[in-house]
Amino acid sequence: MTHPRPRLLAALILQGTLLLTDSMPALAGETQVAVIVSSRAPRVAFDRAMLRAIYLKKIFIGQNGRRLIPVNLPPGNPLRDAFSHALIDMRDAQLQEYWNRQYFQGISPPYVLGSQKAVVRFVAGTPGAIGYVWPCHVDSSVHAVLMISLPTPVAGPDPEACPANPQP
Amino acid sequence: MIAAWLVLIALAGICPARAASGDAAWQTQPYQLGQGLYFPQQRLRIGGYANLHYYDVRDHRTTLAVNDLSLFLTKDIGTRWKLFTEVEASNVLAANGGQSTRRDADIDVERLYVDYLTHQGITLRFGKFLTPVGQWNLIHADPLVWTVSRPLVTTAAFSEHATGAMMLGTVTFLHHDLDYWLFADDSKSLEPARNRDLAYDAFGADSSLRNNFQHAVGGRVLYHMLDDRLSVGASYLDYAIRQPNQRYRLVGLDFSWSGEHFNLSGEGIHRTSAGADVPAEYGGFLQTEIPLAQRLYLVGRYEHYRSSIPPQSTTVRIVALNFHLQPGIVLKLERRDGANNTRLSPSGWLAAVAVLF
Numbered sequence: 001m002t003h004p005r006p007r008l009l010a011a012l013i014l015q016g017t018l019l020l021t022d023s024m025p026a027l028a029g030e031t032q033v034a035v036i037v038s039s040r041a042p043r044v045a046f047d048r049a050m051l052r053a054i055y056l057k058k059i060f061i062g063q064n065g066r067r068l069i070p071v072n073l074p075p076g077n078p079l080r081d082a083f084s085h086a087l088i089d090m091r092d093a094q095l096q097e098y099w100n101r102q103y104f105q106g107i108s109p110p111y112v113l114g115s116q117k118a119v120v121r122f123v124a125g126t127p128g129a130i131g132y133v134w135p136c137h138v139d140s141s142v143h144a145v146l147m148i149s150l151p152t153p154v155a156g157p158d159p160e161a162c163p164a165n166p167q168p
Numbered sequence: 169m170i171a172a173w174l175v176l177i178a179l180a181g182i183c184p185a186r187a188a189s190g191d192a193a194w195q196t197q198p199y200q201l202g203q204g205l206y207f208p209q210q211r212l213r214i215g216g217y218a219n220l221h222y223y224d225v226r227d228h229r230t231t232l233a234v235n236d237l238s239l240f241l242t243k244d245i246g247t248r249w250k251l252f253t254e255v256e257a258s259n260v261l262a263a264n265g266g267q268s269t270r271r272d273a274d275i276d277v278e279r280l281y282v283d284y285l286t287h288q289g290i291t292l293r294f295g296k297f298l299t300p301v302g303q304w305n306l307i308h309a310d311p312l313v314w315t316v317s318r319p320l321v322t323t324a325a326f327s328e329h330a331t332g333a334m335m336l337g338t339v340t341f342l343h344h345d346l347d348y349w350l351f352a353d354d355s356k357s358l359e360p361a362r363n364r365d366l367a368y369d370a371f372g373a374d375s376s377l378r379n380n381f382q383h384a385v386g387g388r389v390l391y392h393m394l395d396d397r398l399s400v401g402a403s404y405l406d407y408a409i410r411q412p413n414q415r416y417r418l419v420g421l422d423f424s425w426s427g428e429h430f431n432l433s434g435e436g437i438h439r440t441s442a443g444a445d446v447p448a449e450y451g452g453f454l455q456t457e458i459p460l461a462q463r464l465y466l467v468g469r470y471e472h473y474r475s476s477i478p479p480q481s482t483t484v485r486i487v488a489l490n491f492h493l494q495p496g497i498v499l500k501l502e503r504r505d506g507a508n509n510t511r512l513s514p515s516g517w518l519a520a521v522a523v524l525f
Contacts, residue, residue: 049340049343050340053338053340053345058338058345058347059288059289059338060285060291061248061285061286061287061288062288063288065287066247067247067248067285088395089395090395090396094396094397094426096495098396100202100311100312100524101307101312103202103203103204103215103240103524104240104307104309104312105252105306105307106213106240106242106250106252108203108204108206108213108242128247
């Protein structure tokens with residue numbers, strides 16, 4: 001009996017999750033980003049509103065009672081910019097003001113990891129962690145719980161982009 | 169309380185975080201103004217704000233003062249508990265008429281509480297916190313507000329602080345976020361010696377009036393719409409203050425709207441007393457911010473307030489410039505004027521440099 005290679009397994013998991021969480025296929029020219037949690041974590045349902053609340057640090061505890069740890073890519077990263085625009089939809093100044101106000105209440109923005117590879121490794125090993133990566137970076141250590149469509153092209157070259165992702 | 173705070177800092181074991189190796193480790197961000205200093209191994213963040221104020225208002229000496237030097241400390245304890253405290257040195261330094269004085273310099277614990285994260289939309293808070301009435305009182309740090317002066321409506325009728333227990337969180341209601349706060353205060357038992365919340369804290373105002381709670385219960389909701397560009401809030405308080413010993417009910421409404429070309433916000437309150445001899449107190453303000461250039465804003469505010477002590481109607485008009493020099497540093501210049509405002513918010517020029525660190 002042969003075992004599927006991790007990347008193939010990831011693709012199968014991803015495909016299954018896609019069917020479960022996002023019945024709308026990506027439109028032509030549209031790119032998608034995978035929201036990932038550890039494959040060791042219990043499967044929980046996410047929707048965009050909940051994910052937005054998690055990334056804005058309005059929700060700290062998940063449905064399973066676990067502390068949620070959203071992680072971001074560095075400021076200026078094209079995927080981060082596109083993800084923030086699609087999910088949070090605040091102007092830069094508005095978002096900056098939001099975090100300043102939260103800081104006064106003891107709440108800081110999500111922690112930052114240096115690359116998508118780092119996001120996958122961190123999320124895989126940290127129960128409660130949530131990250132986002134291009135789908136080609138999803139492997140068997142994590143599973144995608146939601147696919148977010150990016151309605152606008154990702155601005156700027158992204159060295160970690162998947163080969164199939166349209167680049168400007 | 170200060171001793172308790174010092175003990176908590178000592179327990180936190182403050183020491184600089186060592187950068188961990190491996191690309192999946194926390195990335196220690198370079199320190200930036202306005203974000204605090206984070207110690208990942210201690211899960212501790214230290215920050216704060218400071219300001220330098222200049223006042224030239226009617227019937228008072230021109231004054232240059234460091235009014236606030238505030239230190240925040242946030243520490244995660246386990247996965248469910250979080251400690252937050254703000255210690256503030258107020259009236260630190262002042263120079264007026266060519267003389268330097270320390271005025272009534274004081275160190276005060278502005279906030280000290282622990283949060284218990286119980287459930288997805290429920291946090292329990294115990295300790296001393298800001299009274300959840302209106303948007304200004306909850307976010308009042310100098311670098312985060314548009315003007316040097318604080319509207320009367322945000323201080324005059326209720327205590328800025330409460331001590332007790334609170335339930336707060338965010339839930340989804342009709343596809344939008346709804347923030348809520350419910351609290352009960354027992355300052356009479358928990359902070360019996362405290363009598364410091366000024367009813368009127370504008371420079372040059374009558375500083376003899378206090379409105380510290382004895383007991384209070386209340387709540388607030390804030391509904392976010394249009395991707396947070398519009399928020400509408402409502403507040404309710406039932407409380408007794410110490411002097412004059414009186415029971416009150418207060419309702420408040422507030423909103424803020426962030427537009428493409430200008431912002432608009434406002435708050436209003438109406439307070440009634442159980443005592444027949446105390447008239448109702450009410451008022452509100454409307455404020456707009458208009459971007460003039462990158463990071464430079466023109467601010468205008470109109471406020472009308474009917475106070476019960478002293479029994480008078482006051483109008484305050486403000487035109488100000490607000491310049492975000494860089495993230496974390498704000499410069500403000502303000503002309504304050506009005507009608508019947510000499511006692512509560514006297515006319516004159518005000519300026520500030522405020523730093524969030």
